[in-house]
Amino acid sequence: MATESDESVLGGSTSAERRRAVLEKLNPLEMPIRFQLGLLGIVGFVLLPTQLYPDQMGRPTNLLFLMMFAMSWDVVSGYTGQLSFGHAFFFAVGGYTSAILDLQHGITPVIGIPVGMLLAGVGGLLIGIPALRLRGPYLSLVTLIIPIILAKLFTLFNNSLPVLAPEGLGGRNGPGLPTQLFGIDGSGAVLELAEGYSGIQQTALANYYLALGLMLLILVVLLAVTRSSAGDVFTAIREDEDAVAAAGLDASRFKLFAFVLSAVVGGLAGAVWVHTVQTPSPLGILGQDDIQTSIDVIIMSILGGTGTIVGPIIGAVVFALSAVVVGGLSDVIIPVADVAVADLRPLPLLAAAMATLVFAPGGVLRANIRLGRRILASARGDEYEGEPIGGGDSALGQIIEKYRAELREIIDERR
Amino acid sequence: MSTDNESGERLTPGQQGFGPSDGVLVANDLRKEFGGLTAMDDLSFAVQEQEILGFIGPNGAGKSTTFNCVTGFYGPTGGNVWFKGEDVTGLESHEMVQKGMARTFQDFAPLSDRTVVRNVALSLAPDELLTLAGVSGETERLAEEICRRVGLGDQLEETPGELPHAGMLKLEIAKAIATNPDLMLVDEPFAGLSSGEVQELTEVLLSLRDNGMTLIVVDHNMRGLLNLIDRAFVIQFGAKIAEGPPDEITDDPKVQEAYLGGDEI
Numbered sequence: 278m279a280t281e282s283d284e285s286v287l288g289g290s291t292s293a294e295r296r297r298a299v300l301e302k303l304n305p306l307e308m309p310i311r312f313q314l315g316l317l318g319i320v321g322f323v324l325l326p327t328q329l330y331p332d333q334m335g336r337p338t339n340l341l342f343l344m345m346f347a348m349s350w351d352v353v354s355g356y357t358g359q360l361s362f363g364h365a366f367f368f369a370v371g372g373y374t375s376a377i378l379d380l381q382h383g384i385t386p387v388i389g390i391p392v393g394m395l396l397a398g399v400g401g402l403l404i405g406i407p408a409l410r411l412r413g414p415y416l417s418l419v420t421l422i423i424p425i426i427l428a429k430l431f432t433l434f435n436n437s438l439p440v441l442a443p444e445g446l447g448g449r450n451g452p453g454l455p456t457q458l459f460g461i462d463g464s465g466a467v468l469e470l471a472e473g474y475s476g477i478q479q480t481a482l483a484n485y486y487l488a489l490g491l492m493l494l495i496l497v498v499l500l501a502v503t504r505s506s507a508g509d510v511f512t513a514i515r516e517d518e519d520a521v522a523a524a525g526l527d528a529s530r531f532k533l534f535a536f537v538l539s540a541v542v543g544g545l546a547g548a549v550w551v552h553t554v555q556t557p558s559p560l561g562i563l564g565q566d567d568i569q570t571s572i573d574v575i576i577m578s579i580l581g582g583t584g585t586i587v588g589p590i591i592g593a594v595v596f597a598l599s600a601v602v603v604g605g606l607s608d609v610i611i612p613v614a615d616v617a618v619a620d621l622r623p624l625p626l627l628a629a630a631m632a633t634l635v636f637a638p639g640g641v642l643r644a645n646i647r648l649g650r651r652i653l654a655s656a657r658g659d660e661y662e663g664e665p666i667g668g669g670d671s672a673l674g675q676i677i678e679k680y681r682a683e684l685r686e687i688i689d690e691r692r
Numbered sequence: 693m694s695t696d697n698e699s700g701e702r703l704t705p706g707q708q709g710f711g712p713s714d715g716v717l718v719a720n721d722l723r724k725e726f727g728g729l730t731a732m733d734d735l736s737f738a739v740q741e742q743e744i745l746g747f748i749g750p751n752g753a754g755k756s757t758t759f760n761c762v763t764g765f766y767g768p769t770g771g772n773v774w775f776k777g778e779d780v781t782g783l784e785s786h787e788m789v790q791k792g793m794a795r796t797f798q799d800f801a802p803l804s805d806r807t808v809v810r811n812v813a814l815s816l817a818p819d820e821l822l823t824l825a826g827v828s829g830e831t832e833r834l835a836e837e838i839c840r841r842v843g844l845g846d847q848l849e850e851t852p853g854e855l856p857h858a859g860m861l862k863l864e865i866a867k868a869i870a871t872n873p874d875l876m877l878v879d880e881p882f883a884g885l886s887s888g889e890v891q892e893l894t895e896v897l898l899s900l901r902d903n904g905m906t907l908i909v910v911d912h913n914m915r916g917l918l919n920l921i922d923r924a925f926v927i928q929f930g931a932k933i934a935e936g937p938p939d940e941i942t943d944d945p946k947v948q949e950a951y952l953g954g955d956e957i
Contacts, residue, residue: 506817506818513814516803522786523815525789525871526817
């Protein structure tokens with residue numbers, strides 16, 4: 278194979294060289310500004326609880342989970358261009374599995390969470406394998422329907438699902454509140470903290486920092502995968518699968534891997550979610566009309582920048598901030614229409630997503646990196662010549678182009 | 693090289709056809725039908741190690757179909773393909789590449805979202821899911837070296853869209869070379885090139901052969917191929933009509949008939 282000869286050409290010291298290269302990239306002082314800003318952002322997340330009361334911690338904690346979900350969507354849809362419109366399916370599989378294991382089989386979340394994660398991975402295989410044969414528009418339809426089917430199953434097996442969930446899946450209300458990972462003394466949580474108010478305080482903090490740690494772990498794993506040569510293969514699949522085959526690479530394997538990786542990450546986040554700040558129920562996990570969460574993670578990724586992993590985090594922050602800002606405008610009444618701005622939610626956010634699609638299809642992240650480079654260049658007295666490759670905004674464009682091409686193929690076949 | 697058959701008939705399929713050991717790449721009674729249309733009609737040929745075979749035929753003769761069947765982009769309807777003595781009939785295209793058979797695309801398939809050098813680097817990427825390859829830049833250095841070999845040393849950081857036609861051809865070849873093939877199928881390498889560029893590319897291909905590579909070069913005419921190929925194999929309507937040294941083949945009456953009133957051979 279090609280790789281062996283590469284190493285012999287270069288003297289065989291590649292593993293040491295790789296390790297050194299990885300370490301060099303991790304030195305904060307040597308990093309490009311955008312990475313330093315990223316680190317600063319992480320520090321901000323670490324310090325955020327110092328500025329909030331315990332009862333205000335719920336939303337930031339939830340936000341961290343949404344970031345994980347959006348990253349999980351990005352690795353399969355943003356990178357390989359296999360558009361999934363029902364990603365909350367994986368979050369629900371992870372969450373429900375762990376919750377039901379806990380509530381109906383008495384299995385501790387410490388075991389239930391990894392099991393939920395594995396089962397979500399199996400779900401990734403179940404969708405990923407047919408996805409290899411389904412072209413864009415068909416795959417989108419399938420993924421759109423799957424969480425809705427799942428929600429119907431929750432209702433169908435409302436009272437009992439033999440063996441798997443003897444007490445049923447709980448219909449619209451969910452199976453109940455599972456054991457929490459953290460709680461005040463005597464609450465029956467996995468880890469019982471102090472009594473009374475300080476216990477509540479500690480629980481809120483513990484949930485937040487667990488979510489933050491998990492988010493950072495997922496971020497690191499997904500960055501490592503997408504920044505290695507596997508990431509190059511993912512984006513090449515988005516662009517042209519024949520070229521991938523001609524390079525001697527098995528596109529199907531990489532596509533399936535992306536799906537399973539995404540499902541496992543989503544399942545893990547979903548499982549931890551129900552044991553910390555979310556109730557396992559169709560509304561809680563799948564969202565309004567069983568589809569809202571799936572749509573939200575797509576909007577976050579598009580806002581921040583598809584095909585970047587970091588973009589969805591920024592997109593999620595924008596998403597949450599806009600909700601706070603718009604929600605705060607309850608006194609501002611729009612004339613003529615006579616409605617408060619706050620009541621328009623989520624219209625302003627959707628409008629922002631549309632504007633992003635039109636004016637900065639690369640997302641907020643890429644637009645700002647380019648802006649930053651332009652400022653740096655002019656500070657040096659240079660002319661900024663734009664992105665060296667393809668404008669950098671092409672990820673979403675490529676996904677849409679892939680989708681279009683597949684649609685054209687289908688239409689041509691019908692003729 | 694097969695030693696059991698020294699006569700001039702060696703390259704003509706006998707009654708029993710070709711066997712796995714008749715060459716580095718052997719196609720025997722290869723057949724491809726699309727609906728009722730036979731694009732390739734029991735075609736047989738063998739390529740010897742370090743040979744440069746010209747695969748020639750008028751437009752629509754079935755060259756691309758043959759190409760696609762041999763390299764696994766289409767599954768053949770019937771027949772066999774042996775590569776290095778191994779039956780590879782119907783393998784997937786990426787498996788063919790992994791076995792050492794690379795191809796270029798006539799209509800180019802560069803990834804327009806990345807630079808020339810990163811296009812080539814993709815061919816160097818291991819077929820592994822969890823890897824640190826590409827992090828330290830050694831892949832990139834090797835890719836740069838390959839680009840320089842084919843004459844793209846000055847365009848490493850350009851996108852394929854910025855390359856002139858000849859540059860795209862070179863990129864196609866660089867991508868194929870990067871998979872470290874034993875056999876390379878080159879589709880219409882000289883289409884639209886100036887004579888200077890043809891000369892430059894001929895030298896690149898000849899040096900690849902000198903380094904042990906076997907080449908099949910497809911073209912619809914032989915102009916430009918004369919200095920490159922050892923043997924021409926001419927097909928029409930999916931079947932062989934002639935084969936032999938390039939300077940003799942142009943005098944073959946069947947070949948002249950095939951090209952009559954059409955393209956120039």
